[in-house]
Amino acid sequence: MIAVEDLAVERGGVEVLADVSLAVEEGEFLALVGPNGAGKSTLLKAVGGILPAAAGRVTIDGRDVAGMSARETARLVASVPQDSSFDFDFTVREVVEMGRTPYRKRLRRNPDPDGPDRVAAALDRTDTAGFADRSVASLSGGEKQRVLLARALAQDAPALLLDEPTASLDINHQVRTLDLVAGLDETVVAAVHDLDLAARYCDRVALLAGGRLRAAGTPAEVFTADRLERVFGVGVAVGENPATGTASVTALSDGDAGERI
Numbered sequence: 001m002i003a004v005e006d007l008a009v010e011r012g013g014v015e016v017l018a019d020v021s022l023a024v025e026e027g028e029f030l031a032l033v034g035p036n037g038a039g040k041s042t043l044l045k046a047v048g049g050i051l052p053a054a055a056g057r058v059t060i061d062g063r064d065v066a067g068m069s070a071r072e073t074a075r076l077v078a079s080v081p082q083d084s085s086f087d088f089d090f091t092v093r094e095v096v097e098m099g100r101t102p103y104r105k106r107l108r109r110n111p112d113p114d115g116p117d118r119v120a121a122a123l124d125r126t127d128t129a130g131f132a133d134r135s136v137a138s139l140s141g142g143e144k145q146r147v148l149l150a151r152a153l154a155q156d157a158p159a160l161l162l163d164e165p166t167a168s169l170d171i172n173h174q175v176r177t178l179d180l181v182a183g184l185d186e187t188v189v190a191a192v193h194d195l196d197l198a199a200r201y202c203d204r205v206a207l208l209a210g211g212r213l214r215a216a217g218t219p220a221e222v223f224t225a226d227r228l229e230r231v232f233g234v235g236v237a238v239g240e241n242p243a244t245g246t247a248s249v250t251a252l253s254d255g256d257a258g259e260r261i
């Protein structure tokens with residue numbers, strides 16, 4: 001379980017997140033939504049122990065992330081950042097194997113007996129096994145994103161933090177990835193821009209704007225046209241996707257004459 005209590009985070013000397021309190025239950029899939037610059041990535045980094053809290057605290061399974069070593073944190077939480085570049089020319093398999101680093105003991109003969117199975121399963125589940133021996137540098141943006149998810153899955157941590165996990169994915173891999181993530185036993189927090197996908201796949205959503213939490217609840221509770229218009233500063237129509245039965249959110253441009261539901 002992830003608990004965020006009265007959290008404030010500063011970046012470049014500016015408070016970019018303030019008074020955020022949020023609890024994510026074990027096994028829950030929570031989406032962080034909100035406009036550009038709202039603080040979604042900042043919150044993910046604070047939960048993952050990458051950015052320190054200026055006030056308040058984050059605990060995972062009751063343990064404060066502030067006091068943990070990198071190795072301890074990596075066993076509790078796996079992060080997929082928004083943009084990753086690789087400085088060296090690793091193969092896909094080598095990158096996924098890096099997810100096992102927190103379990104390797106350097107002086108043991110068989111340092112990580114579960115590693116090969118975990119890596120193979122992660123490659124398989126993310127549809128990346130077919131290019132496991134290729135260099136990551138040669139992959140497309142969406143392929144690379146799936147490899148980073150595979151690395152996080154191989155890490156076998158009870159909590160997963162994903163920053164826009166479907167941003168570069170085609171529609172097939174968007175639903176495959178979210179089907180996979182929604183079916184995980186792990187607790188997942190993901191920054192998601194696509195509100196329709198958030199409504200379809202996530203148990204709850206947390207709406208951030210201006211560094212503050214504006215609403216949290218089920219997608220149906222949070223995604224009201226009034227609230228989304230206020231927060232995003234654009235006309236919004238909220239309807240129901242006829243294929244999935246979940247919320248469908250459309251931003252309206254000045255030229256749209258459509259009825260606001």
Ligand SMILES: Nc1ncnc2c1ncn2[C@@H]1O[C@H](COP(=O)(O)OP(=O)(O)OP(=O)(O)O)[C@@H](O)[C@H]1O
Pocket residue numbers: 011012013014016034035036037038039040041042043191
């Ligand atoms: N290193 C930094 N120094 C100063 N300000 C920063 C720094 N990094 C981020 N910020 C600011 O913090 C605020 C929150 O940024 P953050 O990246 O968390 O937003 P976000 O909700 O993830 O946005 P997006 O949807 O555009 O990815 C923004 O105003 C951003 O400009």
